[in-house]
Amino acid sequence: MERSVVVVGGGISGLAAAHALASGANPPRITVLESSPRLGGKLAGASLEGIPVDLGAESVLARRPEAVDLIQAVGLGDDLVHPATTSAGLWIGDRIRAIPPTVMGVPTDPKSTVDVLGEDAAAAVAHEPELAAPALTEDVAIGRFVAERMGSAVTDRLVDPLLGGVYAGRAEEISLAAAVPELYAKLKTAPSLLAATSELREIGQRRNTAGAPVFAGIKGGINRLITALETDLLARGVQIQRSTTVRRIRQTADGYELETGPVPAPTFLQADAIVIAVPAAPAARMLADAVPQAATELAAIQYASMAIVTLAVRKADWPSTATGSGFLVPSVEGRTIKASTYSHAKWQWSADAGGDLAVLRCSVGRLGEEYVLQRSDEELTALAAADLRAAVGLQTPVVGSLVTRWGGGLPQYAVGHLDRVDRVEAAVAGQPGLAVCGAAYRGVGIAACVASAGKAASQVQAHLQASTPAGR
DSSP states (O other): OOOEEEEEOOBHHHHHHHHHHHTSSSOOEEEEEOSSSSSBTTOOEEEETTEEEESSOOOEESSSSHHHHHHHHTTOGGGEEOOSOOOEEEEETTEEEEOOSEETTEESOGGGGHHHHOHHHHHHHHTGGGSOOOOOOSOOBHHHHHHHHHOHHHIIIIIHHHHHHHHSSOGGGBBHHHHOHHHHHHTTTOSOHHHHHHHHHHHHHHHHHTTOOSEEEETTOTTHHHHHHHHHHHHTTOEEESSOOOOEEEEOSSSEEEEESOTTSOEEEEESEEEEOSOHHHHHHHHTTTOHHHHHHHHTOOEEEEEEEEEEEEGGGSOTTOOSSEEEOOGGGOOSEEEEEOHHHHOHHHHHHHTTEEEEEEEEOOTTOGGGGGSOHHHHHHHHHHHHHHHHOOOSOOSEEEEEEEEEEEEOOBTTHHHHHHHHHHHHHTSTTEEEOSHHHHOSSHHHHHHHHHHHHHHHHHHHHHTSOTTO
């Protein structure tokens, strides 16, 4: 008798979990259930004026292997590319300024921060080692911790824009242990915050010397990974059902029962094991009966909404002074956009595909700013164009635009997040054959999601092997 696994969620985490199960030894019968009409979750693509564009994530962290390995495993290895430039700036005041050396926004060299912070604030950074050693014993909010030791200007102008680009959240509320675990670990014994960042910076420079690229993409867009995964999974016999919402999971004598379909006429599916790869809120609803402790913890995780405004302009009109890969915008600057990426400069494939047109992306909105996203597409496009005019002098009207809203798109890692995740995973582990994965747990990037999916698949596979009678 073939064992069965249902993967709930057809985003990158769910598809990666299905792939790990399907490509492993003795693969079970696998069904992927996705509530929306399309696969991919926060990975999506489209065409703007005939140019392929990513509408969500656009790259993977290449310094950890999980995402790159998966890209190669599904046949896209030859299309792996690295950014032509990753030199981003900060829009502060009347111009774009160079980002000084930092560890996720926390300075490593006080002298290099003068242009961004001003002389007085840079001096405060230099005096930080005179404070008592951090000696961290528990998680703290990175923004508040840095402000207390180096001054609020560091949090406002450096930590906030860099973390905001990752989480669309506020630095004053984001967990240091979850967002920058290497720095948190150093601060348990380092004599100062500056000493900790300097040491981590040196480690990073040694990596750079070794030639390992930080980020990777795929020609034509990182969203191509989803189509390749679907093709691979279908070839392996995996069933994929779209527009199928799972409302409830119940443990049975033989495994699990999933309730789907319309409420008046539900459909029930049976499974020996389940991988739940959906955001925290729907996961909490599904687990309310089967694992109430995990459901309660998951329900407490907040999500931020944001939007990507993708623009096409004529290359001939692109200001020669707008160099690098783009810029970040501190919240205290009061602008509409929080960041802009010059896709045509960052990715050679985008420049080649664009012909006479250049593509760029602007991100809008973060936690607590949902009202910004209630504006029409035309308004958001006009506001983004106005900010680009002020930032880099882009005077020409845009040739084409796309606005992509990601409602509840990014989980917020509040102080104590990793402890919360430990409790969720411990509670779920108490139910044999049940596992969770995704951006809500130990990293929001694609590589972290793939790693989370691999761990969940291993847990499920171990359960199936342990519960299979000899000779079966």
